Amino acid sequence: MVKERSSMRQSTLFLKTQREFPKDEAAVNAKLLIRGNFIHKLMAGVYTMLPLGFRVREKVIAIIRDEMDMLGAEMLMPALHPRATWDATGRWEGMQKVMYQFKDHGGRDVGLGPTHEEVIAEVAKQIISSYQDLPKAIYQIQTKFRDEERPKSGLLRGREFTMKDLYSFHADTASLEQYYERVKDAYHAVFKRMGLMAHLTEASGGDFSKYSHEFMVEADAGEDKVLLCRLCGFARNAEIAEEKKGKCTKCGEGMLENINGIEVGNIFKLGTRFSEPVGLVFKDKDGETHPVIMASYGIGVERLIGTIAETHHDDKGLMWPEAVAPFMVHLLRVGAEDDGLTKFADKVYDDLVKKGIEVLYDDRPGVSAGEKFADADLIGIPWRVVVSERTHASEKVEVKRRGENDAKLVTPSALAALVNA
RNA sequence: CGGGGCGGCGUAUGACGGCAGUACGCCUGCUUUGGGAGCAGGUAGACCGAGUUCGACUCUCGGCGCCCCGACCA
Numbered sequence A: 001m002v003k004e005r006s007s008m009r010q011s012t013l014f015l016k017t018q019r020e021f022p023k024d025e026a027a028v029n030a031k032l033l034i035r036g037n038f039i040h041k042l043m044a045g046v047y048t049m050l051p052l053g054f055r056v057r058e059k060v061i062a063i064i065r066d067e068m069d070m071l072g073a074e075m076l077m078p079a080l081h082p083r084a085t086w087d088a089t090g091r092w093e094g095m096q097k098v099m100y101q102f103k104d105h106g107g108r109d110v111g112l113g114p115t116h117e118e119v120i121a122e123v124a125k126q127i128i129s130s131y132q133d134l135p136k137a138i139y140q141i142q143t144k145f146r147d148e149e150r151p152k153s154g155l156l157r158g159r160e161f162t163m164k165d166l167y168s169f170h171a172d173t174a175s176l177e178q179y180y181e182r183v184k185d186a187y188h189a190v191f192k193r194m195g196l197m198a199h200l201t202e203a204s205g206g207d208f209s210k211y212s213h214e215f216m217v218e219a220d221a222g223e224d225k226v227l228l229c230r231l232c233g234f235a236r237n238a239e240i241a242e243e244k245k246g247k248c249t250k251c252g253e254g255m256l257e258n259i260n261g262i263e264v265g266n267i268f269k270l271g272t273r274f275s276e277p278v279g280l281v282f283k284d285k286d287g288e289t290h291p292v293i294m295a296s297y298g299i300g301v302e303r304l305i306g307t308i309a310e311t312h313h314d315d316k317g318l319m320w321p322e323a324v325a326p327f328m329v330h331l332l333r334v335g336a337e338d339d340g341l342t343k344f345a346d347k348v349y350d351d352l353v354k355k356g357i358e359v360l361y362d363d364r365p366g367v368s369a370g371e372k373f374a375d376a377d378l379i380g381i382p383w384r385v386v387v388s389e390r391t392h393a394s395e396k397v398e399v400k401r402r403g404e405n406d407a408k409l410v411t412p413s414a415l416a417a418l419v420n421a
Numbered sequence B: 001c002g003g004g005g006c007g008g009c010g011u012a013u014g015a016c017g018g019c020a021g022u023a024c025g026c027c028u029g030c031u032u033u034g035g036g037a038g039c040a041g042g043u044a045g046a047c048c049g050a051g052u053u054c055g056a057c058u059c060u061c062g063g064c065g066c067c068c069c070g071a072c073c074a
Helices: A028-035 A051-068 A083-087 A117-127 A173-193 A301-311 A339-354 A369-379 A389-393 A412-420
Strands: A039-043 A046-049 A080-082 A100-103 A109-112 A136-145 A160-170 A198-204 A211-218 A224-229 A235-237 A255-271 A281-283 A289-291 A293-300 A329-333 A359-362 A383-387 A397-401 A408-410
Touching (some): A028 A039, A028 A301, A046 A051, A051 A136, A051 A160, A051 A173, A051 A301, A080 A083, A117 A136, A117 A160, A117 A293, A160 A301, A173 A198, A173 A211, A173 A255, A198 A224, A198 A255, A211 A224, A211 A235, A293 A301, A339 A383, A339 A389, A339 A412, A389 A397
Parallel strands (some): A198 A235, A329 A383
Antiparallel strands (some): A039 A046, A198 A211, A211 A255, A224 A235, A281 A289, A383 A397, A397 A408
């Protein structure tokens, strides 16, 4: 069915691209996303997702959700937390630097969650009490707040952002290991589906784990240094790497290379770091009590969008992979205002919409062809369809993929099949 | 948090210790219509505070904000 939401007329959309790149941004993703009007910066590290950006975000989330639903159920935890929950693990003090903490009107200490291990452990206490309750996993897609000392690089490091965080609970390490491997596969699938090649990278475990794994996308804008063997795929974060170059320590064949990586996801074996202090325990078959073994798995949604922008563009603008593009088709009506042409273009639009294709229809009157073309290149929708006097004369439309030079004339009825192929 | 840069119509910029200009945008009208159209008219701007000065958008100091480098990064 035709859903108003799936397609839009540009003349009425809350959208205005900018002629120039913003002068105070250096990061490619910030330049392109701001100029293309996908996002609007409210303050450093805090952005409005405008309609185009919102749609990309929805696509990204849908892919994440699709893969995560195979690993556990979704729920939603609050962003506002009481101090007591964080005091249980000592992190009210420990995370003062990154956690927004303040007093409510009643004088109570509260904070905005930078992460949710404490909260989920508290919730899990009510669910888990026996080995028969394990393993379990649960995830959410939720807003996190981090008082970053230095937000930077557009969407790559924000103060308020969406994170998918998955938590798993196990009775023993064998169960944890097994589940951990499943998550690895799911993560690779998530990134691959949105056109990103992520290297599974060994990293430090931070506060509460000896080791963790990060998913690194190679990009100039990446703030992490990673040693990578292109032959076998071995990767290790430079912060923990003892070797700096030379033969790969894993396969012994390839050479280790230094690359910049953007960390789009990470997975941690938490062990009992959170379950123990919170009292999240279970009874085994013999009636003995043990702390639950936990792991957490995160993906930064806006950072992913920024990463895609960093890796999918040319000098004219963005080039969205189809899976996350805000629309599949950008339909441009160019040339003089003319009733016949307008009707023809409207019909092309309606037909595509009826066939379930998401179309952004640039029906703006009085906007030059050149400006529409430039906007289409900037916004980066995968397929560009042009309707003009020329094409109308032959009852055809002109189709071109973003990034390719050659356009071809096809009949409107052939469009949907072409785009869906 | 240390260091650096920047702060002017909605956007991007030029000049300047002495009436704040240009381009784009936006509004009116006419023309135009396949790679950011033309003409005419119009609209709209100095981050905040203190100091120096006859006079500060301009110089000095402080604050705030943004960007960049570094540190930090569950």
